[in-house]
Amino acid sequence: MAVKVTTEDVERVAALAHLKLTPDETGSMVHDLSAMLDYVAQLNELDTATVVPLAQVSQLEGARSVGSLREDVLKPSLHRAEVMSQAPETDQKFFKVPKVIER
16 A cells, blocks of 8 residues: 655645755655655554554563663763863853754
8 A cells, every 4th residue: 555645745744843845855755755654554464463562672571571671880970070171162060052943
């Protein structure tokens, strides 16, 4: 089952995500989104009637429930003064970075 994604669909999704796409990017996204949706359609055809739903991969049969994750080991951290001395801009407590989100 081929899913047909239109240019209007891509433009609508881009607007919802506050993205500005060039015409070339829009055409590429039509192809990419169609390919992704076709793959999901293939997955929907799989018989999963006997598959038990999981909330965590640690629930898989054979996985050690608590011990399947690595041990949480306390390790020394870097010294703040040493790290801040190498930062391009800081107030000696935090890194200062330029604003990247504008609305």
